[in-house]
Amino acid sequence: MRDEPLRDKRLKGIGVSSGIAYGRARLIERGRPDIPKRHIRPEQIDKEIARIRHALKTAAEELNRIKESIPDDEVKRHAFIIDSHVMIIQDQVFVNDVIELIRKERINAEWALETIVSRYLAIFEKIEDPYLRERGQDVRYIYERLIRVLVKGRVSDLEDIGKRGKSIIIAHDLSPADTIQLNLNRVSGFVTEVGGRTSHTAIVARAIEIPAVVGAGGIASLVRNNDMLIIDGDEGNVIINPSEDLLRDYIARHKRYKIQQREFLKVARLKSETTDGFKVKVGANIELISELDIVKRYGAEGIGLYRTEYLYLSRNTLPTDIDHFETYKRLAQAGSLEYITIRTLDIGGDKFISDRAVYKEPNPAMGLRAIRLCMKEMDLFKSQVIGILRASAFGPLKLLIPMVSGLDEIRRVKEVVAECMEELERQGIDFDREIRLGIMIEVPSACMMSDVIAAEVDFFSIGTNDLIQYTLAIDRGNEYVNYLYEPLHPAVLRLIKQTIENAHAHKIEVALCGEMAGEAMYVPILLGMELDELSMNPYSIPKVKKIIRGISQEYCKGLLDEVLKKKTAKEGEEFLRGEMASMFPEDFIRYV
Amino acid sequence: MVEGVLKIKNKLGLHARPAALFVKKAGEFDSEIWMEKDGVVVNGKSIMGLLILALPFGSEVVLRVEGKDEERAFEELSRLIEEGFYEL
Numbered sequence: 001m002r003d004e005p006l007r008d009k010r011l012k013g014i015g016v017s018s019g020i021a022y023g024r025a026r027l028i029e030r031g032r033p034d035i036p037k038r039h040i041r042p043e044q045i046d047k048e049i050a051r052i053r054h055a056l057k058t059a060a061e062e063l064n065r066i067k068e069s070i071p072d073d074e075v076k077r078h079a080f081i082i083d084s085h086v087m088i089i090q091d092q093v094f095v096n097d098v099i100e101l102i103r104k105e106r107i108n109a110e111w112a113l114e115t116i117v118s119r120y121l122a123i124f125e126k127i128e129d130p131y132l133r134e135r136g137q138d139v140r141y142i143y144e145r146l147i148r149v150l151v152k153g154r155v156s157d158l159e160d161i162g163k164r165g166k167s168i169i170i171a172h173d174l175s176p177a178d179t180i181q182l183n184l185n186r187v188s189g190f191v192t193e194v195g196g197r198t199s200h201t202a203i204v205a206r207a208i209e210i211p212a213v214v215g216a217g218g219i220a221s222l223v224r225n226n227d228m229l230i231i232d233g234d235e236g237n238v239i240i241n242p243s244e245d246l247l248r249d250y251i252a253r254h255k256r257y258k259i260q261q262r263e264f265l266k267v268a269r270l271k272s273e274t275t276d277g278f279k280v281k282v283g284a285n286i287e288l289i290s291e292l293d294i295v296k297r298y299g300a301e302g303i304g305l306y307r308t309e310y311l312y313l314s315r316n317t318l319p320t321d322i323d324h325f326e327t328y329k330r331l332a333q334a335g336s337l338e339y340i341t342i343r344t345l346d347i348g349g350d351k352f353i354s355d356r357a358v359y360k361e362p363n364p365a366m367g368l369r370a371i372r373l374c375m376k377e378m379d380l381f382k383s384q385v386i387g388i389l390r391a392s393a394f395g396p397l398k399l400l401i402p403m404v405s406g407l408d409e410i411r412r413v414k415e416v417v418a419e420c421m422e423e424l425e426r427q428g429i430d431f432d433r434e435i436r437l438g439i440m441i442e443v444p445s446a447c448m449m450s451d452v453i454a455a456e457v458d459f460f461s462i463g464t465n466d467l468i469q470y471t472l473a474i475d476r477g478n479e480y481v482n483y484l485y486e487p488l489h490p491a492v493l494r495l496i497k498q499t500i501e502n503a504h505a506h507k508i509e510v511a512l513c514g515e516m517a518g519e520a521m522y523v524p525i526l527l528g529m530e531l532d533e534l535s536m537n538p539y540s541i542p543k544v545k546k547i548i549r550g551i552s553q554e555y556c557k558g559l560l561d562e563v564l565k566k567k568t569a570k571e572g573e574e575f576l577r578g579e580m581a582s583m584f585p586e587d588f589i590r591y592v
Numbered sequence: 593m594v595e596g597v598l599k600i601k602n603k604l605g606l607h608a609r610p611a612a613l614f615v616k617k618a619g620e621f622d623s624e625i626w627m628e629k630d631g632v633v634v635n636g637k638s639i640m641g642l643l644i645l646a647l648p649f650g651s652e653v654v655l656r657v658e659g660k661d662e663e664r665a666f667e668e669l670s671r672l673i674e675e676g677f678y679e680l
Contacts, residue, residue: 083609083612084608084609084611084612084639087612087615087616087639088639088640091615091638091639091640091641092637092638093635093638093640093641094638094640120640120644123644124643124644127644127646128646128648129605129646129648131604131605131607131648132604132605132606132607132643132646132647132648133646135607135608135643138608139640139643317602317604317607317609317679318603318604318679320678320679
């Protein structure tokens with residue numbers, strides 16, 4: 001804790017949700033207040049018992065109130081956490097244990113509560129099953145809440161937020177259980193000490209379109225409640241107690257940003273066509289239903305990638321057949337979208353393995369995940385495929401399979417899909433018999449085999465993020481080697497070009513859904529290669545459309561020819577950057 | 593008294609959500625309800641008890657019911673377990 005107020009203190013994190021926010025800070029503390037431990041006189045026993053009963057009642061009421069007020073559908077999924085917490089609070093065995101201890105040992109409510117909870121937690125620690133052992137966290141969470149009621153006389157710091165205008169939330173980390181309790185209407189931004197682009201904080205911030213910075217280590221100990229903050233969700237900057245000048249500067253920048261956004265949105269609705277008439281589809285990559293609104297506003301023609309991992313990660317249980325169907329049906333019925341491409345489960349992990357002999361994978365990125373996991377856990381895969389098939393009766397869905405490395409996998413997938421279709425026919429359930437089945441091209445072997453594979457699928461979607469990693473043998477998250485992650489590496493360009501040529505030779509379409517698609521600088525190269533679709537983060541669409549509309553395909557082909565002659569990525573980058581800076585001076589000043 | 597051995601079919605075992613469902617249903621009956629695994633017996637109406645009993649996927653548990661509505665209680669609770677608490 002610091003003594004004097006800081007001024008103009010800057011911190012750098014990772015910007016994960018666009019925009020600038022300025023306002024008062026509100027700290028979410030995770031630490032427990034000190035537990036008072038007292039022996040009490042016999043005549044005080046009843047009072048202590050009344051205190052604990054009151055705390056339990058208050059906590060349960062608060063939890064139920066929170067459950068009623070959850071605003072966002074996506075966040076509402078976590079309501080079941082609250083149900084089980086309420087049940088634990090009302091558990092007679094648990095409550096009686098605490099009361100008996102107060103009576104027998106003649107100690108105060110806090111001490112009794114801590115003792116009983118510790119006993120339960122110790123038992124949890126001994127549970128072998130890792131998932132069930134984790135449930136001890138629920139008990140710990142409830143304990144902290146109850147102690148706060150007893151010690152501070154009020155429920156939790158989270159409820160105070162919003163009493164005086166909007167706040168910027170500062171925390172070490174925010175879990176679904178935390179964000180569910182925030183009145184999101186009163187939050188103007190998030191900053192957490194840990195996390196990355198796919199953290200829960202990032203997802204929620206993007207869904208409700210407020211700025212967020214994660215990975216700002218140390219901020220929770222620097223900021224005090226009610227400090228004035230500026231956060232920049234693009235650059236990842238946080239400034240504590242900015243001076244007048246700095247604040248004025250940021251307010252101006254905020255205004256410019258809003259104007260730029262409005263300009264972009266005008267472009268967004270226009271056709272994605274080059275000056276000489278080459279059409280390319282522009283789609284969006286999303287993972288939440290709540291992002292559909294943004295998708296339409298930012299001008300996407302369709303969804304090039306709907307990631308389904310969130311369905312599995314956002315909850316403790318596996319999604320049921322109904323969960324799958326309901327989610328995909330909502331996507332299908334979204335309206336004004338030409339296509340919605342759903343990618344089957346792409347991750348791995350203990351959670352999905354049914355046989356209990358869990359093997360610790362030394363290299364999970366290259367291990368049992370995505371389609372390999374699905375081939376092993378067939379029930380899991382079929383449950384998802386059937387959900388997608390059923391939903392396909394309601395709108396233009398496409399099926400996309402990740403991490404395909406060869407023809408065998410594709411043939412097996414097609415068999416399974418056919419089995420699922422037969423089952424649905426037997427049950428008289430409607431689905432799109434012509435649903436298109438495509439694969440992600442991200443494993444280099446798939447690029448090399450693209451001529452053979454193109455004959456057996458309906459479309460390709462190039463996942464450059466993983467393709468670049470596998471091709472150059474680098475882990476992007478490894479700070480020592482991520483300088484090698486270069487989209488313009490000649491090897492990568494050759495693989496992409498070859499894939500597209502083979503696909504077109506077999507008359508199937510190719511999309512590119514990696515980050516490269518949303519980077520303005522690479523757009524001409526991708527256009528030159530005659531990609532059929534670019535799919536990206538919706539916020540990138542307006543800028544990319546602007547580039548597409550301001551360029552001719554002929555020029556792009558010329559550009560591509562030159563870039564392909566370069567022997568290193570660096571030469572390619574320099575050349576391309578130079579060209580783009582002269583074609584689009586206002587957009588590329590920053591890079592120079 | 594009615595008693596029987598049941599197998600846990602949920603992929604993630606008897607965690608918070610199925611435990612909550614079980615306790616909610618158990619609370620509807622007057623009878624006393626017990627769950628036993630490896631000699632440890634817990635009250636079936638206590639969610640803490642069930643969580644601590646720790647029943648992973650594939651484990652076996654003895655369900656024991658005693659009271660006025662024991663037949664119906666046993667039938668409905670065992671069905672809940674057999675059907676994997678709506679997660680299958």
